[in-house]
Amino acid sequence: MPPKSDTEFFTQVRAPANIAWVKYWGKKGPQLPANPSLSMTLKECATLTELSATPATQLKVELFFDGAREESFEAKTAKYIESVGQLYPALNSFHYRIETQNTFPHSSGIASSASSQAALALALSQLLRSVGVNLSRHDVGSMARLGSGSACRSLEGGLVVWGETEALKESSDLYATRLKHGVHPEFASVRDTIMVVSSEVKEVSSRAGHGHMNEHPFKAARYRQANQNFSDMLEGLKAGDWQKVGELMETEALSLHAMLMTGGAGHVLLAPGSLEIIRLVRLFRKESGLPLYFTIDAGPNIHLMYPESAWAKVDPFIRHELLRLTEKGQSAIWDSMGEQGAV
Numbered sequence: 001m002p003p004k005s006d007t008e009f010f011t012q013v014r015a016p017a018n019i020a021w022v023k024y025w026g027k028k029g030p031q032l033p034a035n036p037s038l039s040m041t042l043k044e045c046a047t048l049t050e051l052s053a054t055p056a057t058q059l060k061v062e063l064f065f066d067g068a069r070e071e072s073f074e075a076k077t078a079k080y081i082e083s084v085g086q087l088y089p090a091l092n093s094f095h096y097r098i099e100t101q102n103t104f105p106h107s108s109g110i111a112s113s114a115s116s117q118a119a120l121a122l123a124l125s126q127l128l129r130s131v132g133v134n135l136s137r138h139d140v141g142s143m144a145r146l147g148s149g150s151a152c153r154s155l156e157g158g159l160v161v162w163g164e165t166e167a168l169k170e171s172s173d174l175y176a177t178r179l180k181h182g183v184h185p186e187f188a189s190v191r192d193t194i195m196v197v198s199s200e201v202k203e204v205s206s207r208a209g210h211g212h213m214n215e216h217p218f219k220a221a222r223y224r225q226a227n228q229n230f231s232d233m234l235e236g237l238k239a240g241d242w243q244k245v246g247e248l249m250e251t252e253a254l255s256l257h258a259m260l261m262t263g264g265a266g267h268v269l270l271a272p273g274s275l276e277i278i279r280l281v282r283l284f285r286k287e288s289g290l291p292l293y294f295t296i297d298a299g300p301n302i303h304l305m306y307p308e309s310a311w312a313k314v315d316p317f318i319r320h321e322l323l324r325l326t327e328k329g330q331s332a333i334w335d336s337m338g339e340q341g342a343v
């Protein structure tokens with residue numbers, strides 16, 4: 001949509017989704033992670049956002065998702081812009097019209113908060129630039145983080161780290177950084193085929209789930225484990241060791257679900273189909289010797305991770321043996337490692 005008048009600002013941005021190999025689950029302070037996380041940025045799954053802003057005396061947000069007005073998101077988005085407006089007051093005097101859509105199906109059950117919040121932060125940084133406030137890349141990351149923690153990782157491409165850790169000196173709790181050095185070429189191009197087992201809205205929000213970690217009986221052990229898994233995974237990535245990295249990502253996924261099952265009201269988000277996919281993936285790995293591993297977000301869908309080099313054998317296995325276990329027997333998304341969000 002082109003700008004309607006000279007005073008109207010307009011920008012178009014695209015931000016990718018990401019999937020964590022070491023999970024962020026539990027917060028401290030102002031949306032800071034309780035442990036370091038490591039993720040892969042996706043190529044195809046992304047949010048496209050168009051933002052127009054007209055100078056106004058009071059902040060107002062009109063939000064459209066897939067062309068339809070989404071009043072339920074408007075108050076939340078206005079609250080977010082207001083909170084960022086404490087850092088950048090210029091943001092408080094606009095009337096916003098935000099049009100957003102995802103490249104992945106609306107009901108695929110893929111978390112869209114990372115890509116949508118990253119896209120919004122990118123768009124707001126462009127608006128600020130137009131009024132003479134230039135944000136650094138890290139400032140934009142911090143801004144995305146305040147919307148959804150994992151969103152800051154979508155502002156970087158490839159393999160991305162968020163959360164301060166002694167294992168990596170450039171790491172920060174405030175923003176994410178791309179893992180540039182020490183990644184073996186084996187991990188330069190990774191595929192992620194997402195098995196959409198169910199597209200139903202999950203029964204526990206990530207905000208509530210993070211909250212349950214505060215009182216979780218296994219909290220200390222989980223944070224110790226996450227830190228250890230993080231530094232072991234860095235070693236595996238450096239050595240090009242798919243077995244090490246793959247086994248760690250599976251442990252991380254299952255630990256996230258163990259925390260979900262044993263915290264709060266006890267949330268079982270995995271479905272029978274998810275468990276059957278896990279069983280078949282492990283069997284395939286044993287029989288073929290190929291590096292096919294899984295990770296899972298806070299839901300029933302299974303992300304299958306494998307190197308480009310294994311594609312010719314893994315792809316037919318997925319289509320013939322696993323696809324039938326997805327929603328309607330045909331719900332999968334073929335994705336791979338991608339680059340960061342851009343204007």
Ligand code: PMV
Binds near residue numbers: 022024150206256298
């Ligand atoms: O960014 P949030 O608040 O939606 O939390 C994301 C949490 C997980 O997706 C479960 C794990 C992660 O590190 O992405």
